[in-house]
Every structure is written in C-alpha cells, then in structure tokens.
Amino acid sequence: MEKAIREEAKALKILVVDDEENMLHMLSAILRREGYSVTTALSGQKGLEAMETEPFDFVLADIRMPGMDGMALLDEIQKRGHDTTVIMMSAYGSVDIALEAVKRGAYDYISKPFKSGEVALALKKALERERLRRENIRLRRTVEKEFGLEGMIARSPGLRGVVQAIRRVADLRTTVLIQGESGTGKELVARAIHQNGVRKDRPFVAVNCGAIPENLLESELFGHTKGAFTDARSARKGLFEEAHGGTLLLDEVGELPLNLQVKLLRVLQEGEIRLVGGVKTTPIDVRVVASTIRDLALEVKEGRFREDLFFRLNVFPIQVPPLRERPDDIPPLVEHFVDKCGRQAGKDVVGVEPMAMERLLRYPWPGNVRELENVIERAIIMADSERIREEDLLIERRRSIRVPLSMALGEELSVKRVGRMVEADLIRRALDRTDGNRTRAARLLEISHPSLLAKMKQYGIQ
Ligand SMILES: Nc1ncnc2c1ncn2[C@@H]1O[C@H](COP(=O)(O)OP(=O)(O)OP(=O)(O)O)[C@@H](O)[C@H]1O
Ligand SMILES: [Mg+2]
Known part of the structure; x- marks a missing residue:
C-alpha cells in the first residue's frame, strides 16, 4: 500500500x-x-x-x-x-x-x-x-453501461440498441410504436422515452386499450359532456386532455376497436379532440406512444387494424427483443431483482448459486422479464441461505435453450460443479447432434445407455 x-x-x-x-x-x-x-x-x-x-x-x-x-x-x-x-x-x-x-x-x-x-x-x-x-x-x-437508462438494464446488444433508439427519439414529438412480447419491458421503454425527453415534467398517462369496455373507451380517451350518455352526470376530461403537454401511452393499441381507430387517427392528424356529446373541438399537445404485443403489420394484412392508423403510429418503431434472445441481460437483471425483491422482503439474499444461474440462463422465459422478476421474487421468499439455490427456483426443467458454456459457468470454480455443468452440456450436444436418439448419443458420449438415462434424469434433460 x-x-x-x-x-x-x-x-x-x-x-x-x-x-x-x-x-x-x-x-x-x-x-x-x-x-x-x-x-x-x-x-x-x-x-x-x-x-x-x-x-x-x-x-x-x-x-x-x-x-x-x-x-x-x-x-x-x-x-x-x-x-x-x-x-x-x-x-x-x-x-x-x-x-x-x-x-x-x-x-x-x-x-x-x-x-x-x-x-x-x-x-x-x-x-x-x-x-x-x-x-x-x-x-x-459501468453502471451506465448496464443501466442504459435509469432503472433499465441493458447489457445485451439488442437492448442497447433499444436504449439508443430511446435517446434518439426522446426529445422529439414523433409518435413511437413499441412492439414486443408480453413482459419484455414495453411500458418501461415508454416511460423512459417520456423521462428522458423535454416533456419529463409534464404528465405521463397510460391507458390500456384492451382493458376498458369498448363503449367506455371513447369517453375515457376524449372526455364527454354532461348528459352525453345515461351515466354522464357531469362533464369529464379525457385522457388526452389529462396528458396535455406530456405523453400518452396507448398500451395494447392492437386491441383498439375499428371505429375508435378511425377517431384516433383523426385526433392524431388534426391535433384536436372533440368531447363525446360535444360539438366544440379543443387543440391538444400530446406526444403519443403506442405499444402492442401483436404484429401490427400482420393485423393490417388480416383486416383487424387500419392501415392508415398503422402508418401514422409506426413513424418510429421500437422492437423490444424477447429475453431468450438476449441471455446477456439475465445476470444483471437477476442481480437487480435480487437486490430489489430482497430489500422488499427484508431478506439478506446476496445472489444466486452458479448452478441456479445456469438454470436461469437456459430457461426460455416465455413470460420474459416479468416472469424472471416473479421467479426471483418467489425464490427470495423460499431461500433460506444467502444465495438462491436451484431448488428455490420454480421453473420448468424441461424446456431449455443453448447458451455458451462459458456464460453458464460465470464465476464458478468448483471442479465438482463445473464437471456436472460440462457433463450436462455434452449430453445436450450429443442429443442435438443425434436428433434425440439416445442410443447413438450414448455411443458419442462413450457412456452406457442406462448411464445416459440416469444422467438425463439427474440433470433434467428430456
Ligand atoms: N431492461 C429492464 N431492466 C429492468 N427491469 C425491466 C427491464 N425490462 C422489463 N423490466 C421489468 O419487468 C416488468 C415488466 O415490464 P413491462 O411492464 O414494461 O413489460 P410489458 O412489455 O409492458 O409487458 P406486457 O406486455 O405484459 O404489458 C416490469 O416490472 C419492468 O420494470
Ligand atoms: Mg405493458
């Protein structure tokens, strides 16, 4: 020193x-x-x-x-x-x-x-x-590298591209269309666009177009006058007006009924709204961000979504890749959720065991980041040591994706555990190569057929 x-x-x-x-x-x-x-x-x-x-x-x-x-x-x-x-x-x-x-x-x-x-x-x-x-x-x-934007982890090239797109578009008024599977972080992206732009001190309003009954959605969006319909005992502002000066997220925009698609298009083109039951129009200044789990281009082709509205929304598209296509994000996300959920549960869990991390890396995450968050939250509740173990994870063992062995190894140095990981990896490879033929796989591995079956059972390989 x-x-x-x-x-x-x-x-x-x-x-x-x-x-x-x-x-x-x-x-x-x-x-x-x-x-x-x-x-x-x-x-x-x-x-x-x-x-x-x-x-x-x-x-x-x-x-x-x-x-x-x-x-x-x-x-x-x-x-x-x-x-x-x-x-x-x-x-x-x-x-x-x-x-x-x-x-x-x-x-x-x-x-x-x-x-x-x-x-x-x-x-x-x-x-x-x-x-x-x-x-x-x-x-x-390094924190900035992993947290592309506040609270948003982005180590993989795929998500770093998303972060770049957010930075590029945040200050503009351009309409953004965010597409991605359920739980990939579309709402987080929408919030980041708002938070990093000049409108950050104005309201961010989100409406789930799929969750509001069709007959209420129009007045929800555009407001209504007193007496516009039976229940309208007083006039009410719509969400567009609530978001004035700020950002409106039209979540699940693919669920918007066709008649409202027409009205939304008009609002976007003219920059003014008319209350339900009213005659007067009010100019609005709202940045619209839309998100959907659907492939809108396909919806257009099949006649469920208006092409003109699609073009109007799709000015700046952002595609959030599914988690299985960006395993690099899994370790920092796990760390982030262990930290967050551990604090919430008041437990001193500091991380996950390497074997558990390997499982997390190989799992295909159909529910994406939200599912990962839930799995970690449950694991924290189950955990009775300072590191989450394989048995604390409530995920299926069967389906699994290939990740590079070096990535699965992480910091692991135990000869015993690495040996098991390598063995499991070799078995997966042999089964891949033989299209699941166990007799031929056993021959490639130079082990007996019963021994292969036993090991497959041990490692949860199907
Ligand atoms: N890159 C990330 N870094 C940190 N947390 C993330 C990231 N991506 C998603 N999350 C978290 O995962 C959860 C799900 O994200 P979000 O609600 O934005 O997904 P979504 O795509 O809108 O899902 P859905 O389609 O189901 O509405 C949230 O708790 C969010 O904070
Ligand atoms: Mg969402």
Whole structure:
C-alpha cells in the first residue's frame, strides 16, 4: 500500500503557492523527497498562470498572501473549472478562514507551523480521495453501461440498441410504436422515452386499450359532456386532455376497436379532440406512444387494424427483443431483482448459486422479464441461505435453450460443479447432434445407455 502510493505519487504534479520564498524551498524539498513533481509560485496570480500552462493534481496554497490571497485563488481555480485538489495552509490565527475555504471546496487545510510529516499525510489523504473519486467515475460508467437508462438494464446488444433508439427519439414529438412480447419491458421503454425527453415534467398517462369496455373507451380517451350518455352526470376530461403537454401511452393499441381507430387517427392528424356529446373541438399537445404485443403489420394484412392508423403510429418503431434472445441481460437483471425483491422482503439474499444461474440462463422465459422478476421474487421468499439455490427456483426443467458454456459457468470454480455443468452440456450436444436418439448419443458420449438415462434424469434433460 505504502509502496503503491509512493509509486503513484511519482506521476503526480503539485503546485505550491506561497509568498515566502523560504517556505517554498522547504516544501519543495519535503515534497520532492516524497516523490512528487513540484512547481512553485510566489503569488496567487503566478500560481494561476502556471495552471494555465500545465495541469496539476494538487495545489497547496497559503491563505495569507498579498494581492490575490489563498481564498481568492481557490475561487478562481473553481471558476475556471480546473480539476485539481486544493489544500490550504493557514498561519496561526487564520483557522476560521481555513475552515471557510474547506466549505467552499478546498479539500483540507494544514496549520503552520507544521512538521514535514503533516504535509505528507495531508497529501496522502488527498491522494486516497482522488483514487476513490476516479474509482467512482469508473463505477458510474459501468453502471451506465448496464443501466442504459435509469432503472433499465441493458447489457445485451439488442437492448442497447433499444436504449439508443430511446435517446434518439426522446426529445422529439414523433409518435413511437413499441412492439414486443408480453413482459419484455414495453411500458418501461415508454416511460423512459417520456423521462428522458423535454416533456419529463409534464404528465405521463397510460391507458390500456384492451382493458376498458369498448363503449367506455371513447369517453375515457376524449372526455364527454354532461348528459352525453345515461351515466354522464357531469362533464369529464379525457385522457388526452389529462396528458396535455406530456405523453400518452396507448398500451395494447392492437386491441383498439375499428371505429375508435378511425377517431384516433383523426385526433392524431388534426391535433384536436372533440368531447363525446360535444360539438366544440379543443387543440391538444400530446406526444403519443403506442405499444402492442401483436404484429401490427400482420393485423393490417388480416383486416383487424387500419392501415392508415398503422402508418401514422409506426413513424418510429421500437422492437423490444424477447429475453431468450438476449441471455446477456439475465445476470444483471437477476442481480437487480435480487437486490430489489430482497430489500422488499427484508431478506439478506446476496445472489444466486452458479448452478441456479445456469438454470436461469437456459430457461426460455416465455413470460420474459416479468416472469424472471416473479421467479426471483418467489425464490427470495423460499431461500433460506444467502444465495438462491436451484431448488428455490420454480421453473420448468424441461424446456431449455443453448447458451455458451462459458456464460453458464460465470464465476464458478468448483471442479465438482463445473464437471456436472460440462457433463450436462455434452449430453445436450450429443442429443442435438443425434436428433434425440439416445442410443447413438450414448455411443458419442462413450457412456452406457442406462448411464445416459440416469444422467438425463439427474440433470433434467428430456
Ligand atoms: N431492461 C429492464 N431492466 C429492468 N427491469 C425491466 C427491464 N425490462 C422489463 N423490466 C421489468 O419487468 C416488468 C415488466 O415490464 P413491462 O411492464 O414494461 O413489460 P410489458 O412489455 O409492458 O409487458 P406486457 O406486455 O405484459 O404489458 C416490469 O416490472 C419492468 O420494470
Ligand atoms: Mg405493458
């Protein structure tokens, strides 16, 4: 550790600013002995000039100096946006000012007179902080990599493409059509579009077009006047108006009845709505995002969805890939849900056993991310150790997809467990190659037929 700091210190440049020449000599000697590269300046102004020509990791500045004092120098350094750690030196009687300097952004102060050890120590502390700060920046970068956008995990190329699309379209008013299987994260994508755009402080309103009875949907969307129908005892705003200035998510837009498709198209084209039972039209400013689990192009072909509305919605399509096509996202998603559900359940579960992870990676996830979330939530409730085990997972063993063995191995090092994983993998391959013919598979594997059957049972391979 000591050595590491010394070595790192060699590369570090420090600027010492003091109006007393003796002080500069003494500090230079101490700091050079510690391995720093030292530059000195006899005034705040000279210090600033030095900083303009080369960057410094640290500035060690006296507080009391004629002309530009240490405080003014600190302010100026910050104003100019220099990325440097400032340590103040205060003479007897100026500790208050030194504290004030720390409040204004100096890292620390040392009081004069000081022993050489104190300067070295203050710098070492500052160095440590620098290291942490850099580490933090690095960590934040990896977090951003995995969380493409806030709360949205995207490690796989497929989902990173989705994140890019969201970023590109968020600030525009363009209509977005999000398509994907159930539970892939379509609503999350819609919210991210809203959250990352200029409308984020305005309302986000979601309506599930498949969940509202057909006869109510129109007034739900566009509002109604008093007496527009039997139950309309008073006028009511529709969701389009609620979302004014913001974003309206038309969830399950594929379920929209044909007559409402016509009305929606008119609203989108004209940018105004008419209340049910009313005559007057009101202009609205709403960004529409639609989502569906259906293949809308196919729905159009089969006459269940209007082609003109499809084109109007499909200005910017986003396809969210199913989870089975992006196994890279599974480990970070699992970690995310273990964290979230563990906290909710008040349990100290820290992760999953490698064998359990292998199962999670091989399962084809027909219910996508939502199913994964539910499986982890249940597993947390079942778990009685700090890691989720295979038996805590309530997923079918039978159906399974191929993932690269290296991915399934993860951090696992146990010869016994890796051996079992490799064995199971080889059996799957042999069965693939022989189209499920067990006799031929056993021959390829160079094991007996009964032994193959026993192992298939053990590993849950069909
Ligand atoms: N990439 C992701 N990162 C983190 N959480 C995710 C991700 N994708 C989905 N989820 C979570 O999975 C759950 C299901 O997502 P969401 O409701 O957005 O899916 P959906 O496609 O709208 O599903 P449905 O078609 O059933 O309405 C939510 O709890 C969501 O937060
Ligand atoms: Mg949804």
